[in-house]
Amino acid sequence: MKVTFPHMGNIHIAAKIFLDDLGVDYVVPPISNNKALEVGTMYSPEEMCLPFKIMIGNYIQAIEQGADTVIIVGSCGPCRFGEYCELQMNLLKKLGHEITFIVLDSPRDVGKKELLERAGLLVKESGKNNYSGILAMLKGVKAIELMDEIEKEAYWLAGYEINKGECKKLLHDCRQKVVSTKDSDQALKILKEYKKKINRVKMDSTKQPLKVSIIGEIYTVIEPFSNQYIQERLMDYGVSSNRMLTPSWWLKDLLGKVVKMNSISLRRASQEYLPLGIGGHARECIGEAVLAAKEGQDGAIQLFPVGCMPEIVSKSILPTISKDKDFPIMTLVLDEMTGQSGYITRIEAFLDLLERRRETSHVLFGN
Amino acid sequence: MKVGIPKGLLYWKYGIFAEIFFTELGCEVIVSGDTNSEILNLGIENSVDEACVPIKVFHGHVASIKDQCDLVVIPRIMRLTDREFICPKFCGLPEMIKNSIPNMPDITEEEINAYHEKALYKSMIQIGKKVTKDRRKIQKAFEKAMEAYQTSSCGIHDEKYESKIALLGHPYNVQDPFLNMNVVNKLHHLGVGVMTEEFAPKKEVNEYANQLFKKFFWTFARHCYGAGAYFAENRKVDGIIYLSAFACGIDSVVIELLKDRVGDFPFLVLKMDEQTGQGGFDTRIEAFVDMIERRKECEGNFSSYGEHSYSS
Numbered sequence: 001m002k003v004t005f006p007h008m009g010n011i012h013i014a015a016k017i018f019l020d021d022l023g024v025d026y027v028v029p030p031i032s033n034n035k036a037l038e039v040g041t042m043y044s045p046e047e048m049c050l051p052f053k054i055m056i057g058n059y060i061q062a063i064e065q066g067a068d069t070v071i072i073v074g075s076c077g078p079c080r081f082g083e084y085c086e087l088q089m090n091l092l093k094k095l096g097h098e099i100t101f102i103v104l105d106s107p108r109d110v111g112k113k114e115l116l117e118r119a120g121l122l123v124k125e126s127g128k129n130n131y132s133g134i135l136a137m138l139k140g141v142k143a144i145e146l147m148d149e150i151e152k153e154a155y156w157l158a159g160y161e162i163n164k165g166e167c168k169k170l171l172h173d174c175r176q177k178v179v180s181t182k183d184s185d186q187a188l189k190i191l192k193e194y195k196k197k198i199n200r201v202k203m204d205s206t207k208q209p210l211k212v213s214i215i216g217e218i219y220t221v222i223e224p225f226s227n228q229y230i231q232e233r234l235m236d237y238g239v240s241s242n243r244m245l246t247p248s249w250w251l252k253d254l255l256g257k258v259v260k261m262n263s264i265s266l267r268r269a270s271q272e273y274l275p276l277g278i279g280g281h282a283r284e285c286i287g288e289a290v291l292a293a294k295e296g297q298d299g300a301i302q303l304f305p306v307g308c309m310p311e312i313v314s315k316s317i318l319p320t321i322s323k324d325k326d327f328p329i330m331t332l333v334l335d336e337m338t339g340q341s342g343y344i345t346r347i348e349a350f351l352d353l354l355e356r357r358r359e360t361s362h363v364l365f366g367n
Numbered sequence: 368m369k370v371g372i373p374k375g376l377l378y379w380k381y382g383i384f385a386e387i388f389f390t391e392l393g394c395e396v397i398v399s400g401d402t403n404s405e406i407l408n409l410g411i412e413n414s415v416d417e418a419c420v421p422i423k424v425f426h427g428h429v430a431s432i433k434d435q436c437d438l439v440v441i442p443r444i445m446r447l448t449d450r451e452f453i454c455p456k457f458c459g460l461p462e463m464i465k466n467s468i469p470n471m472p473d474i475t476e477e478e479i480n481a482y483h484e485k486a487l488y489k490s491m492i493q494i495g496k497k498v499t500k501d502r503r504k505i506q507k508a509f510e511k512a513m514e515a516y517q518t519s520s521c522g523i524h525d526e527k528y529e530s531k532i533a534l535l536g537h538p539y540n541v542q543d544p545f546l547n548m549n550v551v552n553k554l555h556h557l558g559v560g561v562m563t564e565e566f567a568p569k570k571e572v573n574e575y576a577n578q579l580f581k582k583f584f585w586t587f588a589r590h591c592y593g594a595g596a597y598f599a600e601n602r603k604v605d606g607i608i609y610l611s612a613f614a615c616g617i618d619s620v621v622i623e624l625l626k627d628r629v630g631d632f633p634f635l636v637l638k639m640d641e642q643t644g645q646g647g648f649d650t651r652i653e654a655f656v657d658m659i660e661r662r663k664e665c666e667g668n669f670s671s672y673g674e675h676s677y678s679s
């Protein structure tokens with residue numbers, strides 16, 4: 001058995017630590033790239049959403065390197081993610097790949113026992129006991145939490161850094177270094193080191209960078225390839241950016257913890273505009289937009305793949321929020337054709353708009 | 368009180384229920400007119416660009432009657448069956464309407480859960496409260512509406528044609544002749560009968576749908592997939608036409624799964640959006656019907672050959 005998994009941002013860092021410790025053979029698919037998108041698009045039904053297509057590309061590139069088992073997390077809800085695995089299995093089969101899928105569903109939907117059984121397949125393969133399986137998992141979770149924190153800081157501090165490009169460089173170095181070792185303790189050590197490093201970046205706290213929230217559909221928000229590295233671009237422009245949806249948020253959400261912990265304020269914020277969950281992460285999107293306006297950020301960018309049902313509902317609500325709170329929000333709809341140039345022009349135009357608003361408000365309020 | 372009922376989305380299944388319910392409550396009920404290009408255009412103007420055409424059409428219906436009404440029924444249908452949904456856009460329908468159409472009168476925003484008569488009753492009490500405080504009256508209206516719904520029939524089942532096609536898709540796509548360019552008439556004209564999902568036995572529909580690795584959590588996906596597989600594998604029809612709204616995430620999944628399931632059984636997908644032209648549709652339907660009849664002839668020949676060889 002040689003397992004693989006689809007990419008979603010930095011998830012592979014955690015997955016790698018988990019699988020290394022478990023001692024299971026695995027392939028990390030090449031970081032999502034144009035070729036992956038190209039093959040994914042070629043083989044996927046045309047109207048499937050972008051995440052589906054990129055994931056297929058990931059699998060195929062991993063299969064080329066010998067993978068024969070796919071681990072995927074199927075979350076159930078009124079959206080397509082939950083139906084992915086079935087279509088993906090059929091699709092790969094038609095291409096002549098006999099691939100085993102291990103689908104980790106939320107225990108809410110398949111029951112704890114079934115979930116443990118499915119996860120047990122992996123542990124059995126490794127020849128280790130359940131206890132080491134859980135230990136490996138905890139290390140993976142720790143890793144993704146650290147990585148998310150580092151990333152969050154880097155994206156935010158980029159607006160304040162004195163040596164331009166330092167945050168971005170640190171982030172890249174960190175990602176590279178942490179996957180270069182097969183020793184999980186070493187990997188965690190590297191992450192902790194970088195966490196310190198990022199907090200020691202020289203900053204000019206008198207700077208007043210533009211602040212932008214990235215909101216919308218979870219995959220396109222988290223997987224940088226799918227959004228053409230929007231947050232890294234913002235770093236280049238010296239803009240501080242912020243997003244709430246991260247792999248560690250998602251993990252907690254899957255385990256049902258978030259409900260009690262950090263999403264209360266979000267719920268309160270979304271209450272006025274979308275008082276209930278409708279599937280996907282539409283409610284989070286609305287709540288984040290409201291919070292971003294309240295926190296005094298300059299604007300928000302909503303991202304979603306073409307045809308994304310829940311986010312289309314959000315998009316119809318956002319203009320009202322924008323008007324009520326006098327808060328600019330731009331929507332970028334992503335597909336496999338998201339041509340670099342038009343896309344970048346729109347981001348730049350939006351940043352210009354935010355700049356201009358600041359200038360006029362300075363004049364108005366005399367500060 | 369004047370209550371508006373837009374003739375879009377699941378009006379095609381539950382319209383009668385809503386009409387009777389509000390009439391019994393003593394309201395003057397205003398149902399929007401049949402879908403036409405004016406309504407479609409109103410919908411396009413008053414909805415978010417990325418929405419699918421049935422949602423846009425619904426917006427158009429709402430916009431066309433809102434000024435005559437004190438209350439417009441915007442059903443937030445959460446569930447028709449336990450643990451299943453319809454589509455995120457149904458759950459967020461009131462929000463889409465409120466934020467897209469200016470100067471809306473009062474609307475019904477309450478959640479409707481219809482997986483059980485009791486649950487539905489509870490939902491309707493909430494909605495009825497918008498009209499009257501008299502619970503007894505609401506209860507009576509509910510009972511009358513239920514009765515009317517249960518004795519109404521929905522769907523198409525043509526008996527007298529030799530060739531038959533299963534017409535699958537969300538009910539509004541299958542039943543709104545404007546949206547689907549009158550495909551039913553067209554088929555009748557070509558001498559082909561039509562059968563819809565409602566006429567596949569429930570038990571079989573579920574059985575076929577449950578053979579999937581993963582259970583659907585969308586009600587109409589289960590219906591269409593189960594019915595399609597049942598019709599095809601039991602040769603209840605000669606072909607399947609799937610009517611799908613362009614960019615419908617749910618249809619895109621069902622179509623792929625159903626295609627995998629039925630193999631080389633004749634299967635045509637017709638996609639509808641605001642620009643679909645009658646011409647293209649007609650040619651495709653004609654070609655499909657041609658193909659089915661040729662196929663039938665062939666099969667007829669084969670089986671008669673078969674019989675010969677047996678008897679000799």
Ligand code: SF4
Nearest residue numbers: 049079080081280308
């Ligand atoms: S939330 Fe959007 S992108 Fe995700 S599965 Fe649903 S439709 Fe696709």
Ligand code: SF4
Nearest residue numbers: 419454456612615616
């Ligand atoms: S089910 Fe499909 S056609 Fe119906 S509202 Fe949702 S996306 Fe549109």
